[in-house]
Amino acid sequence: xxxxxxxxxxxxxxxxxxxxxxxxxxxxxxxxxxxxxxxxxxxxxxxxxxxxxxxxxxxxxxxxxxxxxxxxxxxxxxxxxxxxxxxxxxxxxxxxxxxxxxxxxxxxxxxxxxxxxxxxxxxxxxxxxxxxxxxxxxxxxxxxxxxxxxxxxxxxxxxxxxxxxxxxxxxxxxxxxxxxxxxxxxxxxxxxxxxxxxxxxxxxxxxxxxxxxxxxxxxxxxxxxxxxxxxxxxxxxxxxxxxxxxxxxxxxxxxxxxxxxxxxxxxxxxxxxxxxxxxxxxxxxxxxxxxxxxxxxxxxxxxxxxxxxxxxxxxxxxxxxxxxxxxxxxxxxxxxxxxxxxxxxxxxxxxxxxxxxxxxxxxxxxxxxxxxxxxxxxxxxxxxxxxxxxxxxxxxxxxxxxxxxxxxxxxxxxxxxxxxxxxxxxxxxxxxxxxxxxxxxxxxxxxxxxxxxxxxxxxxxxxxxxxxxxxxxxxxxxxxxxxxxxxxxxxxxxxxxxxxxxxx
Numbered sequence: 001x002x003x004x005x006x007x008x009x010x011x012x013x014x015x016x017x018x019x020x021x022x023x024x025x026x027x028x029x030x031x032x033x034x035x036x037x038x039x040x041x042x043x044x045x046x047x048x049x050x051x052x053x054x055x056x057x058x059x060x061x062x063x064x065x066x067x068x069x070x071x072x073x074x075x076x077x078x079x080x081x082x083x084x085x086x087x088x089x090x091x092x093x094x095x096x097x098x099x100x101x102x103x104x105x106x107x108x109x110x111x112x113x114x115x116x117x118x119x120x121x122x123x124x125x126x127x128x129x130x131x132x133x134x135x136x137x138x139x140x141x142x143x144x145x146x147x148x149x150x151x152x153x154x155x156x157x158x159x160x161x162x163x164x165x166x167x168x169x170x171x172x173x174x175x176x177x178x179x180x181x182x183x184x185x186x187x188x189x190x191x192x193x194x195x196x197x198x199x200x201x202x203x204x205x206x207x208x209x210x211x212x213x214x215x216x217x218x219x220x221x222x223x224x225x226x227x228x229x230x231x232x233x234x235x236x237x238x239x240x241x242x243x244x245x246x247x248x249x250x251x252x253x254x255x256x257x258x259x260x261x262x263x264x265x266x267x268x269x270x271x272x273x274x275x276x277x278x279x280x281x282x283x284x285x286x287x288x289x290x291x292x293x294x295x296x297x298x299x300x301x302x303x304x305x306x307x308x309x310x311x312x313x314x315x316x317x318x319x320x321x322x323x324x325x326x327x328x329x330x331x332x333x334x335x336x337x338x339x340x341x342x343x344x345x346x347x348x349x350x351x352x353x354x355x356x357x358x359x360x361x362x363x364x365x366x367x368x369x370x371x372x373x374x375x376x377x378x379x380x381x382x383x384x385x386x387x388x389x390x391x392x393x394x395x396x397x398x399x400x401x402x403x404x405x406x407x408x409x410x411x412x413x414x415x416x417x418x419x420x421x422x423x424x425x426x427x428x429x430x431x432x433x434x435x436x437x438x439x440x441x442x443x444x445x446x447x448x449x450x451x452x453x454x455x456x457x458x459x460x461x462x463x464x465x466x467x468x469x470x471x472x473x474x475x476x477x478x479x480x481x482x483x484x485x486x487x488x489x490x491x492x493x494x495x496x497x498x499x500x501x502x503x504x
Contacts, residue, residue: 007072008072011064011067011070011077011079013060013064014057014061014091014125015057015125017056017060018053018054018119018122018125019118019119020053021052022050022053022118023115025046025050025053025111028046028049028111029042029046029110029111029112030111032045032046033108039110043101043103044102046114047098047099047101049114050098050114051095051099053118054098054121057091058088058092061084061087061091067079069081075131076134077126077129078131080500082497082500085496085497085500086128086262086263086266087128089262089352090124090128090259090262093255093262093359094118094120094255096254096479097117097252097254097255097259098114098117099472099475100251100362100366100472100475101249101251102471102472103370104249104250104251104366106249112149116149117146117150117252117255119142120146120255121259122142123140123141123142123146123263124143124260124262126138127139127140127143127263127267128266130267131197131198131270132197133186133190133197133198133201136186136267136271137179140182140267143260143263144179147252147256147260148172148175150255151164151168151244151247151249151252151256152164152165152248153249164247164248164249166247167244167247167248168247168248170240170244173240174237174239174240178229178230178231181226182223182224183227185219185221186223187220188217188219188220188223189217189220189224191220192216192217192220193205198271198274201274205217205275205276205277218279218290221279222295224271225292228267228268231260232261232264232265232268233261233322233325234299234326234329234330234333235299235306235330238306238326241322241323241326242319242323244256245319245321245322245325246316246318246322246375250318250369251362251363253318254358254359254363257322257325257362258355258359261325261329261351261355265329265347266348268336272292273336273344276292279292281293281295283337283433284427284429284430285427285428285430285432287427287429293337293339296336297333297433299330300331300333300337300433303330304330304331305330305436307326308327308440308441308443308447309443310323311324311327311444312446312447315376316375316377317375318365320377320447321361324448327440327444328354328358331350331413331416331437331441332347332350334416334419334434335419335420337420337433338420340423341498341501341502342415342419342422343419343423345494345497345498346412346415346418346419348501349490349494349497350413352486352493353412353486356479356482356486357396357397357400357407357483359479360393360396360476360480361394363472363475363476363479364390364393364394364397367390368466377454380451380454380455381458381459382463384455386460386464389473390466390468391455391456393476393477393480394451395455395456396483397480397483398448398451398452399448400483401444401448402444402445402449403441403444403445404445405487408482408484408485408490409483409487411486411487416437417434420433420434421434
């Protein structure tokens with residue numbers, strides 16, 4: 001028994017480190033507040049502790065890379081190289097969020113802010129490693145509750161506090177409904193199969209018989225997709241996203257749009273390809289068959305169309321990026337609809353590229369919006385003259401999101417669409433979905449260029465220079481370098497992911 005607990009603690013050291021650091025930042029902030037340390041100093045000291053905790057967790061993950069894969073707690077969690085890689089990605093995104101947050105006004109509850117950020121990171125990491133339905137739900141709720149609280153942290157002014165509180169309530173209400181759908185669907189699946197392990201579900205569902213053909217199982221799968229549809233903000237489950245993205249503190253918005261989405265799509269990929277692989281159906285043109293691929297193809301189409309066209313009408317940059325995120329969720333689903341190893345590899349590659357570019361864009365917004373006077377496009381007029389380096393980074397991030405070569409976003413979309421085309425190389429059954437993706441990608445370039453027009457073409461109202469901290473410049477420059485590197489040299493990551501996808 002003792003050896004089992006030691007094994008669990010050894011393999012979950014990264015999560016344990018983050019939990020200890022989360023409690024430590026609460027105590028540290030309480031001590032600093034009682035000593036009347038200035039708010040800026042409190043923010044920097046607590047952020048440094050949280051950042052070092054995340055770095056320590058990432059080091060632990062790297063050290064565990066060569067260890068043998070292991071299943072923990074009776075099949076509840078798994079630790080293999082693929083989960084370690086994406087836990088590292090989630091921790092890295094959270095670390096960048098901490099860096100972005102240092103100069104952002106989150107009110108006087110500094111310790112609580114960073115503690116909730118770390119607890120949310122733990123939830124995402126557990127979600128990545130979950131191999132059992134109950135664990136998936138628990139990890140998803142830990143992540144969601146932390147993000148609900150963080151969304152309400154915008155207290156810089158009464159107007160921002162009101163918008164932030166309203167966004168948090170909407171996020172919480174929609175999240176609660178999605179959790180109910182998800183739990184209802186999981187209960188159907190368990191009631192019909194009698195198992196909660198993803199591998200056991202795959203074994204039972206892949207066998208022909210009454211369970212496979214049961215409409216109740218199909219209903220359970222539908223409710224699971226609806227529950228995750230809310231979490232990843234795809235149409236028609238997207239209504240919370242624009243308000244939550246706009247009202248939340250910009251660093252929190254970055255984490256919702258990247259870390260949460262990476263973890264949720266990762267586990268959705270495992271659920272669909274592993275557990276419900278025997279109920280895929282067909283989304284091939286002219287050969288449609290009921291199943292989750294057809295359902296996700298329709299959702300992907302709606303997300304790409306609505307997300308991109310709704311973004312055109314936005315004047316607030318964060319709302320524009322919210323609708324952009326909805327569209328990108330549709331692109332990701334294209335790779336999932338392919339339901340092949342190449343499709344899974346392309347989805348995982350695109351998640352990393354998308355997360356870097358999106359977090360970088362929100363990082364630039366967080367750095368500039370306070371001095372710019374707001375987050376509307378007009379506030380960033382002439383920003384290339386006031387903050388040339390940050391504007392150059394924004395150029396890289398937005399063009400990557402638009403899919404312009406040679407940036408990572410271009411190759412990410414290329415592999416997603418190539419996976420869909422090669423799913424049926426003779427008849428090109430998924431070509432219709434790829435064509436929609438290509439057309440809506442062209443639409444996305446229009447509104448990204450509108451944002452860049454305000455940065456580079458419009459004349460600034462205030463010509464004063466905006467100075468940003470060196471550490472933030474370095475952090476966002478490294479993110480931009482990662483986006484460029486993944487566009488120029490994607491082979492190493494693609495080969496690694498292709499080798500690891502067999503562990504799904």
